[in-house]
Amino acid sequence: MATHAAAKRLWKEYKDISNPRTGLKQVHVEIEDDNIFLWNVALMVIDKDADYNGAYLKGQLKFPSNYPFSPPGFKFTPPIYHPNVYNDGRLCISILHESGNDQNDEPDNETWSPAQSVESVLLSIISLLEDPNISSPANVDAAIAFKKHREEYRKRISVEVARSQANIPKGFVMPNAEDLKQNLKDEEERQDDEDWWEDNYYEAEDDYDDDEDDIEYDEEDQGLESDE
Template sequence: MTQTQILCQAFRKPDMWKWRELNRIKTSGFRCLRDVEVDVNNVLLWKGLLVPDDPPYNKGAFRIEISFPSEYPLKPPKVTFKTPIYHPNVDEKGQVCLPIVSNENWRPSTKADQVIAELIVLVNKPDPDHPLRADLADEFIQDHERFLSKAEEQTSKFSEKRPCE
């Protein structure tokens, strides 16, 4: 079955939100997000390639997943990095501290493209005040040049090759 056939089957009422959300992301003009696709085995799991603009992450690309709960939009999606990233707001398992998708901040009116926009901002501008990795947050604050150097090194080592523009 092709991706298009799967999408046609998956995006039937009352689940038209999936089509609208995916279409908003694909037409949003995000330069930092590429190759967004729906998992063929689970239409609530979307995958994409994050291509940051700013150093130290602009030398690589990072696979991400967005997992929508069956209760979406009443409950927030979960964003996970599948590619390792040296970042104070992303833990070793790829879980992201992204305030917009926290239970206390989530609003059912929030759209997936807003979540992606916030993720892009967070990757380009780490928030050491809300870390998942306190050691990296401390390094980010206390020895910023060392943090940047290590993040660039880890990006070169673990990230995927950036797609051609």
Template sequence: MAAPSSSALRTLSLELKSLQEEPVEGFRVKLVNDDLCTWEVAIFGPPETLYQGGYFKAQMRFPQDYPYSPPSIRFLTKVWHPNVYENGDLCISILHPPVDDPQSGEMPCERWNPTQNVRTILLSVISLLNEPNTYSPANVDASVMYRRWKTSEGKDKEYKNIIRKQVAATKVEAEKDGVVVPTTLEAYCIKTQVKAQESAVDMTDFYDDDYDVDDDDDMSDNGEEYEDDDDSGNGES
């Protein structure tokens, strides 16, 4: 495998530094064995979705000519989802090369371009968790279950029960890693932190409005939204 270009390493170094200094809600990143081309990603399930409270780990691998070619993402945590293959590989338009492929049903503008970065990729992945693309699924069975759940307005609980069980299973890994997974919007959304060296400067007015969320969302973080449904669904992956 060809060594990464100096341009790729420089780009990845800057992106990592940016994410460490200004974290984004919903995920955390770190290097695997100090390798700039291999990142471990921890994705938190968004509140008010089936994935609320989930802790999903994945690995991102970057090509030697990044950002001109897209990285790949493979989930290390078991994820039952229409756009995740059995081996954990994620299928999402933003990570597909920008070629004209009419058979895919994707427009070139939906695919990878060098203006994308780790932030935009992972925010797209978080969005995909709650809103799968079922038109060209990687996991057909999950796609069928998801459609059944949506069209029955939640009455068919097989899909929901599988996700709920997988979310519960991730809590062990979160505890092992010493991570407290946010389960409310207030905890999920990160407020911009003023750097210590700037603390002597009165910049309160500038930062106060950054990433604010409404305080009137009185949400429970004890999972009461997901009542004890019949867990007899046999689609456990």
């Protein structure tokens, strides 16, 4: 039962993320062999000030059968050079850690909960690519380079970016900052439309209930009339 519920939710999240109008422009997702629990993703860094700007980074999300009660796992394929990425490509980020784990020493509001979504995970990963967390590094050497040898760090990242761009599908156009602004505007309009329909639906229901309350039936009189 848990697997069926998890699959149903994941298909919905996949469709939302892949929506050409309101989905995530900086993310490309493919389901591996029709297995909804295994996503191949490409993350695009659009922030001009980020060291990984222009990158097309591939990774894989694996979901447990009891999703969303347990978080997915994520790793970059191939691994990348980043303070928060282990040498095998696994990512160290709070949102992928289960809450209530004393060993993590992380606030519960930053760790995984069923209220989180695939979208929030992907956006958190992109945010970490743009702004590494060197206070909790998975790759200590990369964290030291980021903090003390920025030019050397940037040169190495530029190699990573160039390597990643070789994976951009033929004919694919990388999104830019304007695309993201339009994406946000479309999402806000969609949310406004949903709110409008929801508000009007409940207002119509209230009006209907009020109309019913206004109707009074005098059963005794009706009975007398029918006797005549």
